[in-house]
Amino acid sequence: MSDIDRLFTQLRAENRKAFMPFITAGDPDLEFSASVIRELAARGCSMCEVGIPYSDPIADGPVIQASYTRALDKKIKLAQILEMLAGLKDVSMPRVTMVSYAIIYRHGLERYVAGTKAAGVAGAIVPDLLVEEADELAEICRREDFSLIQLVTPTTPRDRAVRIAESSTGFLYYVSVTGITGERTKLPPSLIENVGWLRQQTDLPICIGFGVSQPEHVKLLAPVCDGLIVGSAIVRRIAEAADRPRAAVLKEVGEYAANLLAALEARPD
């Protein structure tokens, strides 16, 4: 059981849902990333997705792209990110990395998994690794008890979605929209039905991400899933840290997370 399995076992026992913010490691710098992770944990977030900056992220919209570019402009390396994460071992909120396979491959599959695990990371989301290319990494993750979270999207045929659910560990990431990351005001009407269908095919926790940013989204989606992932809305707020007092930005990010968490907890059951 990885930390993620334990998290969902506990949340389910309490009939609660997970709230998972995404941040870009090293934007605006690693020290601030560490503070944000602590703040999010203190606000009661369930898990944090830590984005490893990548030069060519094709699944990302302008907000996350720009955050990756800022981090890379500062020459932030994976080794430094892992050092920062290793300094957070007293934080019980699990962390997973969101990372391109280009980076994992370059570092070596074994080395990446062992290295991030040693830094207290519980799993990886690899948005450009399809289920048919994932065997080797999946095997290493299984051995290391490290979750390899796979993604299902609105364009995934249903038989394929089942296959992805069978090979995913930790949870299943349901991408809400056909598109790239970024805040959306409206989510596709078929979303609820699709996740509902998927719910019947697997016991794996299902979390919804891409586009989620408002309390209304949270209220709408919470009943059909096990958790929600919020990325660009958080990253956009953090981006403002560059020219404002950091304490104020930290508070704002924390309050934004708390606001969505409240919407999540308030759902009628």
Add this chain to the structure above:
Amino acid sequence: MLKPTENPTNCFLALFEVHMSTSPTKAGEASANVPDAAGRFGDFGGRYVPETLTRALDELTVEYEKAKHDPAFQAELDELLHNYVGRPSPLYHARRLSEECGGAQIWLKREDLNHTGAHKINNTLGQALLTLRMGKKRVIAETGAGQHGVATATACARFGLPCVVYMGSEDVRRQAPNVFSMKLLGAEVRPVESGSRTLRDAINEAMRDWMSSVEDTHYIIGSVVGPHPFPMIVRDFQSVIGRETREQSLERIGRLPDLVVACVGGGSNAAGMFYPFIEDREVELIGIEAGGRSSQPGDHASPLSFGEPGILHGSYSYVMQDEDGQTCDVHSISAGLDYPGVGPEHSYWKATGRVQYTNCRDDEAMKGFDALARCEGILPALESSHAISKAMELAAQRSKAEMVVVCLSGRGDKDANEIARLKVKASS
């Protein structure tokens, strides 16, 4: 997510039956029977893209297989290549250039004489027909030198498809005449400001567009790069270059060439030229990458010469990456070669030793350009000038009885202003 009835086919399983599988890459054993069902050329290729694109890629694979075996599709494409593009393109004996070099006979495969002035049209017409077959309503493309953008805009105008072309803003500057042509042809050109503002960033932006538009849009990729099945499809559509060259050589000199040379950006003109010769072991094949200013990182665009295998733009192939897996900035005088990656089949050919790869510096390419202009009255594209320059060097070392064919992938009108600018800069 699709309901079972909307699922076009059980593509994934079907694919395994269609193709034969290949064994891992071994030296000296390049096969023409690649890629396998997973899109692997030996160890290279594959598909490293977000799940969102999988269904469209599967659909494209299936539709392409069908088209390949559909005589009506082939007939329509052949007719277009003949009457619209002007194929077959001539194989021209460059006698004065050969004399100048004092060695082997240099022949030019005149892709510069195609409609729109480069080899790119061979691929865009094929993919435009696939777009129509798949019932897609819109086309997107990336472009570096602008030749692929123009060729895509042309094919889209010919078939009445709306077309958006992504182009790095540095390339918009370097290749201004092509930007103007694309607009005249009715395409929308979207300058890309991210990263190095060149071909690589244009591909990123096109992929991002496709992530949102994939249900009704086809991405006409411009080279043998990207996720499976693109490297295979583009190679196949470009292979008309090598097939014609083979026939023309047999007809004109009664045998196959001794040496075939082509420039390698993403690698489509080279792949199209080389592929029909892969199993003719006596024909030597040489690919020329952009050597830029020097062999220092950042100064060139030669992943096969100086890079290592890694992942970029959906496939596993040689790439210029730093030790952290970040793609490096690269440099070439020519926008069409200014790319940190290369098509996976070239990596396979390198690994098997079937094709030799070397590179040509910016200044050498300029000399090749001048030589062809002065000796033969032909202005080559800066991309093709790399191949010309190296072919001249190689020809000089060989006997007069040998035949060297160079793929003259495009004409140089688009580069005239940039060359004038560089010459003024060099002389001041």
